[in-house]
Amino acid sequence: MQQLLNTLLTGLTLGMVYAAFALALVLIWRSTRIINFAQAPMAMITTYVALTVIDADYSYWVGFTAALLSGLVLGAAIERLVIRPVEGKPHINAVILTLGLFIVIHAVAALLFGSRYRSFPAPFGVRGFQVGEVNVALTGFGIFTIGSVVVVMLLLVALFRGTDLGLMMRAAAFNQEVARLLGVRVGRMFTLGWALAALVGSLSGLLIAGGSLVHPSYMDSAVVFGFVAAVLGGLDSPVGAVVGGLVLGVSLSFVSGYVGSELVALAALGILMVVLLLRPGGLFSHATPRRV
Amino acid sequence: MLEVHDLTTSYGAVRALSEVSFAAPSGQVTAVLGANGAGKTTLLRTISGLVRPRSGRVLLDDRDLTRTPTEQMAALGLSHVPEGRGVITELTVEENLRLGGLGAGRFRPADLDRVFALFPVLADRRRATAHVLSGGERQMLVIGRALMADPRVLLLDEPSLGLAPRVVAQIFALLRGLVTAEGLTVVLVEQNARSALSIADHGVVLNLGRLVVRAKASVLAADEQLRHAYLGF
């Protein structure tokens, strides 16, 4: 009973982090048809920004905010400087550029911050608590992880569903040409989309780092799990990304807890294959075909 | 008044428009006719800046729009309803309409009511995803959406495509009403020449990217030789 509960809680916490990372990928994919392979190193470098701020004796929260803001700026800058110049060319060009960025950002991080392991603080305890006889594995930081991802998601829903700007962003994502004819500044919407995606990616970077170690490659496995979560959800659907992240997190937690932690990567692949065999478009695929 | 002067547009080596000149007078309907591949869609896309001309100019009430980015056209009074209608099917009916006002920088709830009064079927389905609309309803939606920007000039690319004759007649009658009541200027691209000429004041005929005829609609409709040569009826 205790193990079941704790496996589930660990899975949900982990799933939330995957969900955030998957959401970052989906936000870019659905508006530009680009898989941003640089998402992991982008989140890595913004986490180093937080670490630098914290090491300079500012509080965790100042570092946290600095990381999210630098994510916004980094996302916007990459869209403007790297992606925009190949707009209108085959999407593969931009995808390869994001792969190039993957390498470049790694190198820059190693130069600026060194490649040794450094510990990253957590703002809340990383120990569970006791309810009667039962040891509950939900930690203060786990609650913070779930809560912060939920808050970010609710804010994104409010933006996309509840504001004029969000409506224009969705229009630009769904149909660039028509949006342009209606007067939507499509380029600005894409810049903003990249900025928001990088912010969400930065959050996942901070959450993975919390109470753990960072080095220039610490996010690289997240790209695999985040990508699997995004594909599980259908790549096009923000809700799907979140559900995909949770499904993956809980499943992998059970595999790790009951079967063996060395099988986690294999299990992720297995889940992906099963879902894609049953629903080739992902869990949340739309029936409507779309112009790409 | 919308004018184009010596407009030439190419796709790589393929020349789709050759030195096309005509004027669409204010408050009137100008039909642009011609066979499939004549260059009608290219003409509208060049006017709204989706493709850039090799040479020539586009003027709206004497303002040069030739190099103006597409995104600014709606706010300047030029609305283009593209071929295949351009409904954003993932958005609701109301969101599509709001977007028409927002993009032009002038969303007003009163405009929404006006469009719903014009097309009551849209009011009934305002919260539905546009995906569920029929072809005729989609055409009403995109015309309504264009009206949300309060345009001076409305470019329509084959609005009758795929619609039942009864629906085409209904939509064309409504268009004619708007032109008469509000002084809207319409450039109506059609392969369905007979229907288009029934509501147009003027007509121009494109053939292989060249403008071959420019005349009053009634004259075009009555000229048997011309009808046979270019208009297919």
Ligand SMILES: Nc1ncnc2c1ncn2[C@@H]1O[C@H](COP(=O)(O)OP(=O)(O)O)[C@@H](O)[C@H]1O
């Ligand atoms: N994107 C494009 N690339 C290359 N050629 C094109 C493109 N669009 C249209 N054309 C060519 O330009 C000519 C005019 O096409 P179009 O303007 O679509 O004609 P219409 O709308 O009258 O049917 C045709 O020969 C067509 O094949």
Ligand SMILES: [Mg+2]
């Ligand atoms: Mg056409």
